Every structure is written in structure tokens, then in C-alpha cells.
Amino acid sequence: MPIIVLVLYVIACAICGLLGRATAFGFLGHFLLALMFSPIFDVLILIACRPSREIRKRIEKVTLD
Numbered sequence: 001m002p003i004i005v006l007v008l009y010v011i012a013c014a015i016c017g018l019l020g021r022a023t024a025f026g027f028l029g030h031f032l033l034a035l036m037f038s039p040i041f042d043v044l045i046l047i048a049c050r051p052s053r054e055i056r057k058r059i060e061k062v063t064l065d
Helices: 002-019 026-036 039-048 053-064
Strands: none
Touching: 002 026, 002 039, 026 039
């Protein structure tokens, strides 16, 4: 039973990392943040986190055109 919970926790952390790929922290940053604190805490950080530099440049380019 505890191994199943641990595997589910790591999967939840990986999902947080995947959701954070386009943010300033990136996959590894969000994965480690979720692993250290909790995936729920990381989702709150994801909501408040700004997009990566590349995404911001694309947004600027689209809004200027």
C-alpha cells in the first residue's frame, strides 16, 4: 500500500512538472518544488508563475502585429 501512494505522489509531481514546462521555473523546477513541498502547493505556484521568456516574446509579437 505505501508503495502505491509513493508512486502516485511521484506521478502527481511529474504532472506538475509537465504543466510547468512553459513557465520560468521549467519542468525540473516545478517537479522538485512539488516533490519537496506538495503538488497542491506547486499548482498554486503554477497559477501565480509567469510564462517563460520565449512564450512572453511570442505573446508580444502577436499583440504588436
